[in-house]
Amino acid sequence: MTEPGRPPALDPSLPATSAAPRDLPGLLEALRASAAQRDREGGHAAQEKQWIAEAGLLTLAVPREFGGAGAPWPQVYETIRALARVDSALAHLLGFQCLQVVSVNVWGNPAQRARYLRGTVEGRWWWGNAVNPLDTRLIASATADGGFRLNGQKGFCSGTRGSQMMTVSAHDPQTGKPIFAVVPTTRDGITVHEDWDPIGQRQTDSGSVSFAHVKIEPGEVLHRSETQPAPHATLRTLVSQLVLTNLFVGIAQGALEEARQYVTRNGRPWITSGVDKATDDPYLIARFGEMRLQTVGAQALAERAARLLEDAWQEGAALSAEARGEVALATSEAKILAHRAALEVSQNLFDACGARSTHAPLALDRFWRNARVHTLHDPLDYRVRDVGRYALSGILPEVSLYT
Incomplete structure (x- = not known):
């Protein structure tokens, strides 16, 4: 059994090389x-993750x-957007690496925060996500020492x-509530x-994970959801x-940039356009104008929400439920x-x-396919309902697994 909190470091078969990008633009x-x-x-x-x-x-x-960058949320999300423009x-x-770090940060006790967050820095751990309280197929059976045994699938x-590490949620049939824990991915079972x-x-590695009599030590249990969490702890959902x-936003930005480059290099004016270059076609110009408006509008609201999240995050334990609700609305x-x-x-x-842009090797359809898969994460209708309810009645969104 792997010693708790001591998973292997990054894959030694993929060492750093002189060909590896040295900065964010190169990456x-x-x-x-x-x-x-x-x-x-x-x-x-594997290589790209390295x-x-x-x-x-x-x-x-x-x-x-704990030795990390401690980046403010607007900077974290700008970095995620930058990657999403080229590979969502x-x-x-x-993004989910940052989310699991936050999970430990808001759910862990001081000793767990020090152990796992410092370990992330020193071991350059990648974190996996097996947290989904709605999926109750993974059962947590309490053990006499205060830990659990996990059986089932997520x-x-x-x-x-x-x-190297993962966060896990599992259903505790004794309490009817989920338990949350940290476990090395290489743990037996x-x-x-x-x-x-x-x-x-x-390439999000979002497959399923099976657990067979997996031991969770008492010190690996992060949060038992036995009481109503403080507003600051619920910011994890908004993260x-x-x-x-x-x-x-990054997908939209990437699609717009790929379209611009393609038209600039390969575009041909329509036969009745009366112009010599595709970039002078008034209808094409209008189409790009509409695409940009959608993109910059989405970016502006994303940046606004990130600033509000940062302000709320800095409030810590003093964060009020109303202020948290305003971040949820944004x-x-x-x-x-x-x-x-x-x-x-x-x-x-x-x-x-x-x-000609549908030529398969160009794979320009990946932007739409990536967007289509990811936008099915949770229903948009309920989010529009929350915004409409606030616009009509001034009611802020309630805390849930998605708001």
């Missing part, structure tokens, strides 16, 4: 260069007191393949399945939702616009670029 260019091919192949992006680790991005959300699958992995476990095969977001929001507003922008801009890319 983005390297990811963009292989994005289309990796989208076709799917599977696990590059992300070598760029120092795994500790963006780790507080400075790997941006998803980075689905949509993003980032688990190739990770854990099997990470390679069964993630969607039409988009193909998660803004990860998705900024993925959507998050829903941003996510609605980002959701729509990602789908519409990635679809309108083809109207802007024309028939």
